[in-house]
Amino acid sequence: MAELQFFFGTMGSGKSTQALQVHHNLTQRGLRCLLITQLDRTEGVVSSRLGVEADALVINPTVDLFRLIASMHSTGHGLSAVICDEAQFYEPAQIDQLARVVDELRIDVYAYGLLTSFQGELFAGSQRLLEMADTRNELQVEARCFCGRRATHNARLVNGRQVYDGALKVVGDTSTDTVAEVTYDLRCREHWLAGKDDARQRALFDELGLDQLHIGDLPLESERGF
Numbered sequence: 001m002a003e004l005q006f007f008f009g010t011m012g013s014g015k016s017t018q019a020l021q022v023h024h025n026l027t028q029r030g031l032r033c034l035l036i037t038q039l040d041r042t043e044g045v046v047s048s049r050l051g052v053e054a055d056a057l058v059i060n061p062t063v064d065l066f067r068l069i070a071s072m073h074s075t076g077h078g079l080s081a082v083i084c085d086e087a088q089f090y091e092p093a094q095i096d097q098l099a100r101v102v103d104e105l106r107i108d109v110y111a112y113g114l115l116t117s118f119q120g121e122l123f124a125g126s127q128r129l130l131e132m133a134d135t136r137n138e139l140q141v142e143a144r145c146f147c148g149r150r151a152t153h154n155a156r157l158v159n160g161r162q163v164y165d166g167a168l169k170v171v172g173d174t175s176t177d178t179v180a181e182v183t184y185d186l187r188c189r190e191h192w193l194a195g196k197d198d199a200r201q202r203a204l205f206d207e208l209g210l211d212q213l214h215i216g217d218l219p220l221e222s223e224r225g226f
């Protein structure tokens, strides 16, 4: 029985590594699999931090995945499985199309993605996967916050400082970015939230035209009525 399986985890939880492993294991057995991805650091390649990579079909949000997969399935020996990386970036409608791939074409779908953004909210694609998948599996490889607790949140850092605003689809490739360095780091909930207070403080200092050296001159946070 074909299934739509959703695997989620934070950054660094091995999603791409597992996607590549599933792809490798099935193709080794002579099964025809389709590996697809959305925005990634390298166009057309799914790569893992452990150094493995494979060619992938890069799709954009307007592609009808059911029609695409159905047409590929109708050629040769058909498709046995579809493996989706960066599934958080898929449109909800594309997740529904993947459900049809399972139900109508009887093809297994493995979807790998982040659950929440650096803003701490569900990605639309991941929300739809949680709603539609046959199985929901959290990948747990003991990714840790700097404090040692289990990392549950993804933090976006600009020039080393955590931010909560900005475009959802910005990846860590900074080779052409001369303005600001965008990186990501893992946090426990407490430290992900702590960055929010810090960002609010910085915004206030900017607004008042002060620098951090004047911090002692300002009233305590509680006295400002936060």
Ligand SMILES: [Zn+2]
Residues within 6 Å of the ligand: 145, 146, 147, 148, 149, 187, 188, 189, 190, 191
């Ligand atoms: Zn922490």
